[in-house]
Amino acid sequence: MAYTRKDAFYKKAKQEGYRSRAAYKLLELNRAWRFLRARNRVIDLGSWPGGWVQVAAKAVGPSGRVLGIDLVKLEPLPLANVTLMQGDATDPAQQQNLLAALGRPADVVLSDMAPKLSGVREADDARVSVLCQTALTCCDSLLKPGGSLFLKTFMSTEYQPFVAALRTAFRTVKTSRPEATRKGSAEVYVLASGRKNMV
Numbered sequence: 318m319a320y321t322r323k324d325a326f327y328k329k330a331k332q333e334g335y336r337s338r339a340a341y342k343l344l345e346l347n348r349a350w351r352f353l354r355a356r357n358r359v360i361d362l363g364s365w366p367g368g369w370v371q372v373a374a375k376a377v378g379p380s381g382r383v384l385g386i387d388l389v390k391l392e393p394l395p396l397a398n399v400t401l402m403q404g405d406a407t408d409p410a411q412q413q414n415l416l417a418a419l420g421r422p423a424d425v426v427l428s429d430m431a432p433k434l435s436g437v438r439e440a441d442d443a444r445v446s447v448l449c450q451t452a453l454t455c456c457d458s459l460l461k462p463g464g465s466l467f468l469k470t471f472m473s474t475e476y477q478p479f480v481a482a483l484r485t486a487f488r489t490v491k492t493s494r495p496e497a498t499r500k501g502s503a504e505v506y507v508l509a510s511g512r513k514n515m516v
Contacts, residue, residue, distance in 0.1 A: 337368030342495040363430030365389040422461035428452035428468035446475035471503040483509040
């Protein structure tokens with residue numbers, strides 16, 4: 318969904334060189350929860366335009382690795398520990414490419430994926446649910462046991478069932494609405510930590 322409102326976080330992102338205001342949501346919650354650490358290997362699903370990749374690359378440092386993948390081609394980032402790919406992360410062939418580039422399953426999977434909203438609540442809730450399930454399913458192949466999934470979801474009729482599914486698949490689940498979230502937005506950010514052997 319395209320936004321044209323030039324709020325304080327939008328302007329701050331432009332001034333500080335981040336590709337999106339969403340970078341500040343990841344920065345804030347990583348300060349609180351410390352799930353991105355030095356030497357981590359990270360996969361960012363739906364990573365366009367690249368703001369989360371920038372934050373993750375700084376957090377994991379030169380000994381870490383960050384892979385960003387999106388259906389939309391991303392502009393290159395001049396960061397030695399970053400690889401950007403265009404493709405569908407649910408495609409088994411692309412998953413193999415991601416794992417080959419990373420060298421092993423990820424310590425952290427990020428997902429800021431969001432659908433194009435139609436304004437019809439039931440349809441939009443269903444689209445959000447599909448993307449959340451997509452991120453969770455990708456963890457089967459891409460996230461190591463004990464690893465973390467950090468993703469965006471939305472308050473809807475599907476929210477509680479999805480959180481219940483995360484609690485089955487991970488040892489701990491935390492939720493938050495960071496300061497950079499727009500007022501009136503239904504966004505919720507979820508950290509699921511300690512992936513069990515089966516998702």
